Amino acid sequence: MARRLPSTPPVIAGSTPVHVLGSGGFADVFLYEQDMPRRQVAVKVLLDEVVDDRVRQMFQAEANLMARLSTHPSILTVFQASVASDGRPYLVMELCSSSLSERYRREAIPVSEVLSIGVRIGSALETAHREGVLHRDIKPSNILRTAYGNPVLSDFGIAASIGSADPDEPVGMSIPWSAPEVLADESRGSIQSEVYSLAATVYSLLAGRSPFEVRGGKNGAADLMARIDKGGVKPTGRADAPPSLERLLATAMSRKPAARPATVMEFVRGLQEVEAELGIPQTPADVAVEAWAAATPTLDADHTVVRELQPAGRSSVRRRTRRALQGGAATGAESIGTLHRTGSATRSRRGGRSTLVWATALSAVVVAALAVVAVLVVTRLGTGSIPVVQDVRAEAGADAVSFSWDDPGLRAGDTYVITSGGASSQQTGTTFVVSGTSGTEECITVAVNRDGKTGAASAQQCGTVGGAE
Numbered sequence: 001m002a003r004r005l006p007s008t009p010p011v012i013a014g015s016t017p018v019h020v021l022g023s024g025g026f027a028d029v030f031l032y033e034q035d036m037p038r039r040q041v042a043v044k045v046l047l048d049e050v051v052d053d054r055v056r057q058m059f060q061a062e063a064n065l066m067a068r069l070s071t072h073p074s075i076l077t078v079f080q081a082s083v084a085s086d087g088r089p090y091l092v093m094e095l096c097s098s099s100l101s102e103r104y105r106r107e108a109i110p111v112s113e114v115l116s117i118g119v120r121i122g123s124a125l126e127t128a129h130r131e132g133v134l135h136r137d138i139k140p141s142n143i144l145r146t147a148y149g150n151p152v153l154s155d156f157g158i159a160a161s162i163g164s165a166d167p168d169e170p171v172g173m174s175i176p177w178s179a180p181e182v183l184a185d186e187s188r189g190s191i192q193s194e195v196y197s198l199a200a201t202v203y204s205l206l207a208g209r210s211p212f213e214v215r216g217g218k219n220g221a222a223d224l225m226a227r228i229d230k231g232g233v234k235p236t237g238r239a240d241a242p243p244s245l246e247r248l249l250a251t252a253m254s255r256k257p258a259a260r261p262a263t264v265m266e267f268v269r270g271l272q273e274v275e276a277e278l279g280i281p282q283t284p285a286d287v288a289v290e291a292w293a294a295a296t297p298t299l300d301a302d303h304t305v306v307r308e309l310q311p312a313g314r315s316s317v318r319r320r321t322r323r324a325l326q327g328g329a330a331t332g333a334e335s336i337g338t339l340h341r342t343g344s345a346t347r348s349r350r351g352g353r354s355t356l357v358w359a360t361a362l363s364a365v366v367v368a369a370l371a372v373v374a375v376l377v378v379t380r381l382g383t384g385s386i387p388v389v390q391d392v393r394a395e396a397g398a399d400a401v402s403f404s405w406d407d408p409g410l411r412a413g414d415t416y417v418i419t420s421g422g423a424s425s426q427q428t429g430t431t432f433v434v435s436g437t438s439g440t441e442e443c444i445t446v447a448v449n450r451d452g453k454t455g456a457a458s459a460q461q462c463g464t465v466g467g468a469e
Contacts, residue, residue: 006030007047010084015041015092026050031095041079044091051088059089065133065156066091073286074124076144076154096144096152104140104205111206111240115271116283117143117151118202122268123285124153125198129191129264130287136189138197139177140204175221176210177201180229180255192257195267199252199260202271206245207236211253231255245274269415269428276429279402282418284425386455389416389446394463400435401442401463410448417454420444438466 009017009030018031021042032043046059063081070077077094084090100117103109121143128135135142135156142155175183177200179193187193203211212227213219233253235246248270254260261267268285275282387408395402403418407430410416415426420434420442426449434442443462448455 007045009043010045010086010088010090012043012082012084012090012092015043017043026055032092040095042093042095044093045084046089048086048088056089059091062156063089063091066093069124069128069131069133069156072124072127073150074120074152075127076152093154094146094152096146096154098145099141100143100145100151100205101139101141104208108208108238109205111238111245112275112278112280114202114205115245115275115278115280117205118198118271119268119275119283119285120151121153121201122198122264122271123287125194126264126268126285126287128156129194134189134191134194136194137174138194138201139174140201143201175224175228176213177204178228179257180231181257183225183228187257190257191263192260195252195260195264196254196257198264199249199267203233203236203249203253206238206241229255242274242277244277245271248274269426272425272427273429276427276431276433279400279431279433281400281433281435282425282427284423386448386450386453388456389448389458392444392446392458392461394461396463396465396467398466399438400433401465403432403434403444403446403461403463405430405446405458408448411450413450415449417447417449418444419447419457436465440465 004023006020006023006028009020009028009032012032014035015032016035018033018040021029021031023029027044027046030043030045031040033040046055060081063078066076066078067081069075076096078091079094080092082090082092100109121138125135125138133156135153137155138153142153143151144154146152177197179187179196181187182189182193200211209215210224211233212224214223214227217223231254233250235241236249248267252260252267252270261270265285265287272282272285387410389405389408392403392405395404410428415428416430418425418427418432420432432444432446434444436442441462441464443460445457445460447457
């Protein structure tokens with residue numbers, strides 16, 4: 001089938017078209033240069049022949065979604081959305097380099113870079129989910145690179161609100177990265193199907209091919225769909241990919257949705273654990289939890305704060321602890337009063353002061369003992385019975401500092417929040433590696449996150465890159 005020629009770029013006030021960047025089934029993307037502020041931008045323009053009321057609504061929905069989500073560092077930034085004088089809607093976006101789809105088939109991307117991409121795009125996807133939005137077309141070609149080399153998720157054109165997709169609306173999909181239940185029309189998309197697609201994308205970046213593609217074999221749509229439906233993805237074939245990563249990808253691409261990680265954040269944690277296992281710096285996952293949790297209470301069971309300069313909820317927990325201790329003191333005072341009255345009655349009957357003194361002293365001892373117990377409980381378990389990490393150790397290397405600590409008693413679902421250089425990341429492993437130049441001092445604190453609340457942090461531990469421990 002002959003490829004169509006790109007459409008004519010529309011007239012946009014204050015901007016000059018330069019050349020076409022790409023063409024799709026519904027839109028063309030052009031490079032424009034804005035006059036003020038002076039910069040180059042990518043402009044996505046709908047084709048005139050596909051524009052109708054329904055398409056305009058979809059395009060407007062995409063613009064609103066992108067604008068709402070594009071504050072995330074790993075989601076493509078949208079500057080403007082409007083309608084040109086010829087009636088074609090357009091979207092003005094951040095200019096990015098080519099997508100990963102061109103690179104992963106051309107060269108072997110380092111495992112460390114693939115893990116970092118997976119964490120960053122996963123955090124973007126988790127953010128969208130907590131906003132109630134499914135992307136529904138996660139694949140390498142929808143991951144672009146900014147001018148600074150950072151990966152960003154693009155093209156929410158067929159996104160749908162979670163649980164509210166129109167059953168009569170056709171669903172666009174990219175077969176090699178789509179979950180089997182979506183291909184079988186058993187689901188119109190879910191969080192678990194997005195986990196599958198993200199894992200399939202990470203797999204592709206490692207393997208240089210899509211998960212069920214057979215090099216030199218038949219890879220038509222029907223062939224791929226049959227293999228995907230059967231399930232059982234084979235290893236990537238990368239000698240430098242650890243078995244833990246292969247297991248994580250296989251689990252995330254399970255034939256049964258219930259066998260996959262329940263959330264994208266859970267999959268991201270798995271990628272971070274592989275980073276820790278390989279001894280490479282862990283990539284922070286940017287997810288602003290508290291704001292999303294307030295807006296979408298049905299999706300905030302995880303409450304994961306993985307990059308927070310001011311750990312959410314800690315001040316309120318401290319206030320609750322103070323109020324609890326104050327309440328205990330009041331109870332003690334009431335007890336003293338009761339004992340005082342009892343002592344007075346005893347004295348009136350027996351004519352002595354010893355009972356009063358003994359009773360008052362006993363009450364004071366009881367209150368003091370309760371206070372000591374309360375302090376010990378807070379010290380040992382931390383705020384809200386959250387365990388506290390003790391004795392973080394630092395081991396200096398030639399180009400990094402490796403920190404480690406003992407498990408203070410984590411439960412299922414608990415995670416460590418590691419703060420380093422003003423940023424935080426989350427993991428379940430008890431080691432954390434910070435790279436740097438020789439002579440640079442690197443410091444971290446470690447806290448435990450339980451049920452969305454971050455407990456007291458450990459004492460700060462520092463180490464110097466290239467120096468002694």
